[in-house]
Amino acid sequence: MLKKPKTKPEMLYAGIQMTRPLLRTISNRVEADLEGTDLTVGQRAVLEAALALEQATAPQLTDFLQLKRQFVAKVLKELLDKEQVEQMSNPRHKRSVFYCLTPSGKALIKKVRKAEMKRIEEFAKVFSEEEVETYYRMQCVLNDALSKRS
Amino acid sequence: MLKKPKTKPEMLYAGIQMTRPLLRTISNRVEADLEGTDLTVGQRAVLEAALALEQATAPQLTDFLQLKRQFVAKVLKELLDKEQVEQMSNPRHKRSVFYCLTPSGKALIKKVRKAEMKRIEEFAKVFSEEEVETYYRMQCVLNDALSKRS
DNA sequence: CCTATATTGTCAATAAAATTGACAAATACT
DNA sequence: AGTATTTGTCAATTTTATTGACAATATAGG
Numbered sequence: 001m002l003k004k005p006k007t008k009p010e011m012l013y014a015g016i017q018m019t020r021p022l023l024r025t026i027s028n029r030v031e032a033d034l035e036g037t038d039l040t041v042g043q044r045a046v047l048e049a050a051l052a053l054e055q056a057t058a059p060q061l062t063d064f065l066q067l068k069r070q071f072v073a074k075v076l077k078e079l080l081d082k083e084q085v086e087q088m089s090n091p092r093h094k095r096s097v098f099y100c101l102t103p104s105g106k107a108l109i110k111k112v113r114k115a116e117m118k119r120i121e122e123f124a125k126v127f128s129e130e131e132v133e134t135y136y137r138m139q140c141v142l143n144d145a146l147s148k149r150s
Numbered sequence: 151m152l153k154k155p156k157t158k159p160e161m162l163y164a165g166i167q168m169t170r171p172l173l174r175t176i177s178n179r180v181e182a183d184l185e186g187t188d189l190t191v192g193q194r195a196v197l198e199a200a201l202a203l204e205q206a207t208a209p210q211l212t213d214f215l216q217l218k219r220q221f222v223a224k225v226l227k228e229l230l231d232k233e234q235v236e237q238m239s240n241p242r243h244k245r246s247v248f249y250c251l252t253p254s255g256k257a258l259i260k261k262v263r264k265a266e267m268k269r270i271e272e273f274a275k276v277f278s279e280e281e282v283e284t285y286y287r288m289q290c291v292l293n294d295a296l297s298k299r300s
Numbered sequence: 301c302c303t304a305t306a307t308t309g310t311c312a313a314t315a316a317a318a319t320t321g322a323c324a325a326a327t328a329c330t
Numbered sequence: 331a332g333t334a335t336t337t338g339t340c341a342a343t344t345t346t347a348t349t350g351a352c353a354a355t356a357t358a359g360g
Contacts, residue, residue, distance in 0.1 A: 012285070026296060040345075066175065071346080073310075096308060132162045133161065134285065135285055140168065142273065
């Protein structure tokens with residue numbers, strides 16, 4: 001972080017290390033956008049997942065978010081109370097129902113995304129398409145590789 | 151995460167979003183390397199900063215880590231108790247002393263880094279030098295830009 | 301069909317990381 | 331010198347997430 005690492009592995013190491021402070025700065029920013037929405041970060045993550053998956057059981061959301069099922073369940077319950085997600089019966093499973101965004105939940109997460117997208121666009125300008133593409137791909141590969149057993 | 155985003159800003163957005171799960175998977179991995187060292191993640195971060203800065207006051211470490219001074223102070227006290235950092239008088243400031251790694255602290259953080267570097271080298275192989283360079287640079291720029299006011 | 305095993309839901313306790321508040325001591329500024 | 335800022339310290343709290351435990355349901359093998 002102070003001086004630029006010399007070798008390729010060192011640079012990757014430093015980049016990964018930076019994930020922690022970066023997450024903190026991102027979270028701080030995100031909070032501003034969450035201000036007034038009455039959403040926690042966990043709720044926001046689950047809404048994000050529900051938007052991406054459209055229709056998913058709790059275990060599917062758990063896989064997607066790579067969190068513990070108990071945590072996801074707790075957040076889902078909060079979102080049900082707020083009527084931002086709703087349950088739909090699952091023909092294949094009596095207990096494990098589907099969760100979907102309600103219209104208001106969908107509107108909410110889209111609003112939050114839109115506000116953030118506006119900010120992100122500022123930064124996107126700074127980088128080339130290839131750079132962003134590389135960044136995205138590396139995040140995916142790292143996340144995939146690290147989350148699987150080695 | 152599910153389907154590849156279409157536009158550049160969307161891809162950057164998705165990549166940044168991925169920071170959270172990625173940090174979680176990294177933390178899980180890191181814990182394995184911390185196993186047996188009796189270090190918390192916070193302690194490890196401060197050791198890492200102390201190694202990079204060589205000699206620094208608590209406020210300097212706070213700036214470097216972008217954490218609250220009270221948190222850094224707490225961790226520093228833990229590390230002092232464990233004799234992994236030591237204080238040195240600061241001629242310019244009576245209260246705000248310098249913190250340095252003790253030999254054992256230095257050995258410890260270097261050992262942890264070495265173990266992780268070994269793993270990282272595996273991943274570094276997967277990417278080209280340019281990709282890693284881009285990743286690193288973007289992490290730096292994003293962190294810088296986001297941590298400053300906008 | 302029946303039993304063993306795995307999955308899922310639910311409730312509770314706990315932990316880790318970090319923030320916030322409050323106040324005193326030291327320093328910097330003018 | 332006097333005021334504002336920085337720094338250290340102690341305590342409480344918050345947020346995020348994990349872990350443990352147990353019951354209900356599903357799945358797979360015999």
